[in-house]
Amino acid sequence: MEKKIAIFQHVANEPAGYFETIFEEAGIQFEYINLYDTGEVPCRINASHLVFLGGPMSVNDEKDYFWLAQEKELIRRSAKTGRKVLGICLGAQLIASANGAKVYPFIQETGWHALCRAVEATGAFNAFPDQFRVFQLHGETFEIPYRGRLLAYGDRVRNQAFSCRNALGLQFHLELTGEIIRDWSKDLSAFQQLKIERDTPRYIAESNRLCRRVAEEFIGC
Template identity: 50%
Template sequence: MITIFQHGEQEPPGVILDILKEGGHEAEVVPLYRTGEVDPAILPDRLVILGGVMSVNDEKEYPFLSQEKALIRRCIADNRPVLGLCLGAQMIASAMGCRVYPGIEEKGWNRVSSLVPLPGKPVPEDFFVFQWHRDTFDLPGSARLMVKGERVPHQMFSLGSALGVQFHMEVTGEIIARWGKTLDEPQREKILSDTRIYLDRSISLCRETVNRFASMENGRWQ
C-alpha cells in the first residue's frame, strides 16, 4: 500500500493517483488537514508527501508536522521509499535536521538543470518545471543534488530511500488554473500559456518518477 499525505484541500495528488492506478498500485490518501494528526499505527510501505500552504516550521500551529517528520525518519531508516513534493521535499530536509527558511518566491514555469540522469531522462539536460513556493532548504550532508535551479538551487535531491522534489510535477492544468486565480492577469496568462507548452513533459517526468518510486526494490534512489 502506498500512503499519500495531503496537507490541504487545494493541494491534491493530481496525476499521481492516475499513474499509480495505471500501474496497478493501491494507494490511500490521508487528509492530514482534516485528521490533524498522523496515526501512530501508520508505517507505510511507501510514502508520498504532498505540498501545502504551511511552513515545515509551523509545528505549533500544525502539530502533525512533528509526527510526520518522525515517520519520515523512520521510513528512511527502514529503507522504505519516500517521495516528497514541494513542502514534502522541505519536510524530508527538516526531518533530517536541515534548515528550512524563506527564499526566493517562485510561481510559474522555470528552467532547471538535471545534474545526473533522471527517470526517463538518460542524460542531464535543461527542462521546465512548475513552481509554487516561498521557502527553500539546506541539503542534508549525505544527500545528492540531482536537479539545480537558476535562482533556487536545491530543486531535487536523493537521500537513501527518499527523493525530495521542490517543484510540482503532480499538477494538472486544472490545478494550475485554480492556483493562478490569486495572481494578476498578466502573470496568470503567462503561466497558462507556458502550461500549454510544458505540462505534457512535466507529467511525463512525474510518470517516470512515480513508476520508479512504486517499483523500487532495494529502497534506495542513489
C-alpha cells in the first residue's frame, strides 16, 4: 500500500502542526478526520499510518464521545494488521486505554517541562538526548500497557512516552508551532503566559528537531 496518513483530530485548535510540514516535505499524503464535526470514525479508512491528536476530553468519556470507543477499537485492530499508530497527549492515552492500561486524573502540567530518555528507549528515542524539554498541556496520565516499553519519563508525571507493538504514544506535544502555542496560551494565567512566552524561543527549535526524528521514524524515511 502507498503510504498515506489519517489524522484523527478531536478539536479544531489541536492540529498536527509541525508534523504536517514534515509529511509534506516527505511527499506523503495525509487527511484529517475531524471527529468534532463527524462524531464518528469512518467504517473504511484508506491509510497506512494513523495519527491520534490531543483534546480536552478524557478517554474515559465514552458516553459523551462515542467515537472514543471507536478509536480504541481501531487501535486494537491496527495492532493485528501492523498499521503504524502515533498518539499525542489524548492520543497516547487512547493507545494506553485500548491496550488495557488505566488512564486517570493526575497532576496538571502546562508549559515547557524537562524529561529524561529511558534507559530502555528504542526507535526514534535512541537519538534523543538524555534530557530534553517538551511542551505539556494535560491533567491525566496513564499506566504503561502490558508488553509496552517506557521511552521517556518525568519527575512529576513519570510515564511520558511509550511504545506498544505497532504504536507510539507521546504524552507531550512535539507538534507545536509558535502560532499554536500562542493560541493555546491565551486563556492561561498571566504568569503562565509570561513563562511560556519566555521559554518558547529557548526550546521550540529543539522540539521541532525531535518532532522530525519521531515523524521520520514513524513514516519510515
